[in-house]
Amino acid sequence: xxxxxxxxxxxxxxxxxxxxxxxxxxxxxxxxxxxxxxxxxxxxxxxxxxxxxxxxxxxxxxxxxxxxxxxxxxxxxxxxxxxxxxxxxxxxxxxxxxxxxxxxxxxxxxxxxxxxxxxxxxxxxxxxxxxxxxxxxxxxxxxxxxxxxxxxxxxxxxxxxxxxxxxxxxxxxxxxxxxxxxxxxxxxxxxxxxxxxxxxxxxxxxxxxxxxxxxxxxxxxxxxxxxxxxxxxxxxxxxxxxx
Amino acid sequence: xxxxxxxxxxxxxxxxxxxxxxxxxxxxxxxxxxxxxxxxxxxxxxxxxxxxxxxxxxxxxxxxxxxxxxxxxxxxxxxxxxxxxxxxxxxxxxxxxxxxxxxxxxxxxxxxxxxxxxxxxxxxxxxxxxxxxxxxxxxxxxxxxxxxxxxxxxxxxxxxxxxxxxxxxxxxxxxxxxxxxxxxxxxxxxxxxxxxxxxxxxxxxxxxxxxxxxxxxxxxxxxxxxxxxxxxxxxxxxxxxxxxxxxxxxxxxxxxxxxxxxxxxxxxxxxxxxxxxxxxxxxxxxxxxxxxxxxxxxxxxxxxxxxxxxxxxxxxxxxxxxxxxxxxxxxxxxxxxxxxxxxxxxxxxxxxxxxxxxxxxxxxxxxxxxxxxxxxxxxxxxxxxxxxxxxxxxxxxxxx
Numbered sequence: 001x002x003x004x005x006x007x008x009x010x011x012x013x014x015x016x017x018x019x020x021x022x023x024x025x026x027x028x029x030x031x032x033x034x035x036x037x038x039x040x041x042x043x044x045x046x047x048x049x050x051x052x053x054x055x056x057x058x059x060x061x062x063x064x065x066x067x068x069x070x071x072x073x074x075x076x077x078x079x080x081x082x083x084x085x086x087x088x089x090x091x092x093x094x095x096x097x098x099x100x101x102x103x104x105x106x107x108x109x110x111x112x113x114x115x116x117x118x119x120x121x122x123x124x125x126x127x128x129x130x131x132x133x134x135x136x137x138x139x140x141x142x143x144x145x146x147x148x149x150x151x152x153x154x155x156x157x158x159x160x161x162x163x164x165x166x167x168x169x170x171x172x173x174x175x176x177x178x179x180x181x182x183x184x185x186x187x188x189x190x191x192x193x194x195x196x197x198x199x200x201x202x203x204x205x206x207x208x209x210x211x212x213x214x215x216x217x218x219x220x221x222x223x224x225x226x227x228x229x230x231x232x233x234x235x236x237x238x239x240x241x242x243x
Numbered sequence: 244x245x246x247x248x249x250x251x252x253x254x255x256x257x258x259x260x261x262x263x264x265x266x267x268x269x270x271x272x273x274x275x276x277x278x279x280x281x282x283x284x285x286x287x288x289x290x291x292x293x294x295x296x297x298x299x300x301x302x303x304x305x306x307x308x309x310x311x312x313x314x315x316x317x318x319x320x321x322x323x324x325x326x327x328x329x330x331x332x333x334x335x336x337x338x339x340x341x342x343x344x345x346x347x348x349x350x351x352x353x354x355x356x357x358x359x360x361x362x363x364x365x366x367x368x369x370x371x372x373x374x375x376x377x378x379x380x381x382x383x384x385x386x387x388x389x390x391x392x393x394x395x396x397x398x399x400x401x402x403x404x405x406x407x408x409x410x411x412x413x414x415x416x417x418x419x420x421x422x423x424x425x426x427x428x429x430x431x432x433x434x435x436x437x438x439x440x441x442x443x444x445x446x447x448x449x450x451x452x453x454x455x456x457x458x459x460x461x462x463x464x465x466x467x468x469x470x471x472x473x474x475x476x477x478x479x480x481x482x483x484x485x486x487x488x489x490x491x492x493x494x495x496x497x498x499x500x501x502x503x504x505x506x507x508x509x510x511x512x513x514x515x516x517x518x519x520x521x522x523x524x525x526x527x528x529x530x531x532x533x534x535x536x537x538x539x540x541x542x543x544x545x546x547x548x549x550x551x552x553x554x555x556x557x558x559x560x561x562x563x564x565x566x567x568x569x570x571x572x573x574x575x576x577x578x579x580x581x582x583x584x585x586x587x588x589x590x591x592x593x594x595x596x597x598x599x600x601x602x603x604x605x606x607x608x609x610x611x612x613x614x615x616x617x618x619x620x621x622x623x624x625x626x627x628x629x630x631x632x633x634x635x636x637x638x639x640x641x642x643x
Binding site: 054057059060079080083084085086087088091092094098100111112115116160164 | 537538540541542543544545546547548549550551635636637640
């Protein structure tokens with residue numbers, strides 16, 4: 001039987017900050033990501049992109065509404081169970097690599113396995129090593145993050161996000177801190193891994209040129225989804241005109 | 244933790260442990276020395292014939308002075324324990340008692356040529372007396388054990404005053420008017436001026452003859468197995484006799500108070516030291532949590548639970564405690580032994596060769612300080628660990 005459940009589904013999700021005067025970052029968002037999708041989220045700053053990402057990844061709890069990850073209603077889970085779901089189903093990539101400076105590249109990439117189990121299976125460790133080779137870091141396994149270039153660091157962070165073989169990678173401006181050449185390289189890598197591993201990717205980006213290469217684009221404004229479409233159905237000019 | 248922070252926290256704990264080990268050894272060394280100086284040369288408990296108060300003469304049979312001011316002459320009533328052998332064996336049967344030595348004590352004087360000094364004449368059986376008071380390292384010259392009916396031991400101050408040396412002869416006169424000539428067999432230094440100036444040890448039978456008390460004694464000196472059992476021994480002895488019983492603790496109350504105050508002061512200093520170290524460790528670790536908040540956030544994004552984060556910091560605290568305990572007790576022990584080896588030539592303290600700082604080292608201090616250090620590391624990690632565990636990953640990553 002083919003599992004056609006969405007990997008992550010948001011139902012009527014709202015998120016507000018502040019206790020007195022409330023700022024609404026999300027206003028009743030309905031959203032779903034299917035297995036293997038490659039989604040770019042665009043929008044002005046403060047439009048709620050990052051908040052949506054954090055809430056979908058169970059890094060943050062919504063103020064109202066529900067998030068289903070792999071069909072599990074996360075509002076019913078306590079923090080420990082939520083951490084487990086997050087560790088198993090989802091990987092995060094951020095604007096900055098956030099590799100732990102005291103550990104080697106290999107150790108950083110293995111960190112999600114270690115968090116799940118103190119003795120990860122050898123085949124899982126081998127798979128992470130293969131991935132590091134795949135992204136061109138095969139000769140840097142023993143290096144510290146500080147010895148790597150920005151692009152290399154971000155590639156290591158991507159491998160780390162993939163270490164537990166999650167169904168979805170949530171990436172918040174993964175190329176935001178890189179020059180355009182390295183940014184394009186990292187973006188290419190994400191699309192390639194999406195094809196090779198079948199992992200779904202959802203990334204927030206400011207770079208419209210990169211966003212246009214995603215298969216699905218979600219535009220946000222003022223805490224709501226204002227547009228959600230498949231790229232090959234839309235003409236590039238129309239997107240450019242929208243700004 | 245990052246460079247410097249680990250060293251700093253381990254160092255803070257190590258200094259705390261070091262101070263506790265060193266201070267404990269020092270304070271204990273001081274006390275053992277002091278107690279040995281004060282108590283070593285006196286019996287733990289003395290049993291004496293009750294000294295009757297001077298009675299008005301109209302109460303004394305055969306006397307006829309009715310004036311209130313007419314009092315019996317004290318010295319005419321001899322102070323003696325007649326059934327001392329029975330009491331001695333009863334006291335010896337008490338489990339806390341180590342030895343009992345009979346003695347005859349009385350006043351008199353010692354003469355050498357034209358020089359005369361007042362004296363406290365103490366008649367003892369040397370072997371038995373040596374079991375009751377510590378004579379080790381207190382005999383300056385000669386042999387105390389040859390004290391008998393012809394030989395005496397005198398204090399070094401009396402020897403100087405009279406100008407005598409071992410082998411010289413002196414005349415000892417009791418307040419009962421009996422005089423006998425003795426040879427000086429030994430010179431002692433009890434570290435107490437009064438004893439060194441006036442005490443003269445003679446054989447028990449000699450003293451009995453000089454004070455005309457036949458086969459009786461005036462005093463039974465008792466040594467307990469532990470010096471701080473003296474009060475309970477005295478209490479037991481009072482249960483079996485109406486004689487006057489005094490423990491060293493009763494006659495040295497202010498000294499004991501001083502010891503107690505010293506202990507309290509030392510305890511306060513040590514507790515403060517450990518507290519200061521604990522605050523130092525805790526504050527460094529809180530800074531560490533702030534510095535590492537984005538790492539903590541990222542670990543949480545990878546599915547690390549609050550408990551896993553908490554555990555990192557608690558293990559860190561334990562590690563700091565363990566490291567500090569090892570280093571601190573190592574250096575502390577070393578310092579104790581170093582201090583012990585620095586002696587002051589020719590000076591005695593507590594019946595031993597005096598050192599610049601009197602140290603009494605005990606593994607117990609190391610154990611206690613180490614356990615406390617571990618507890619300290621653990622406790623000082625609780626607040627930082629809690630802060631780390633409660634960190635909101637979104638906030639941590641955004642601010643990072």
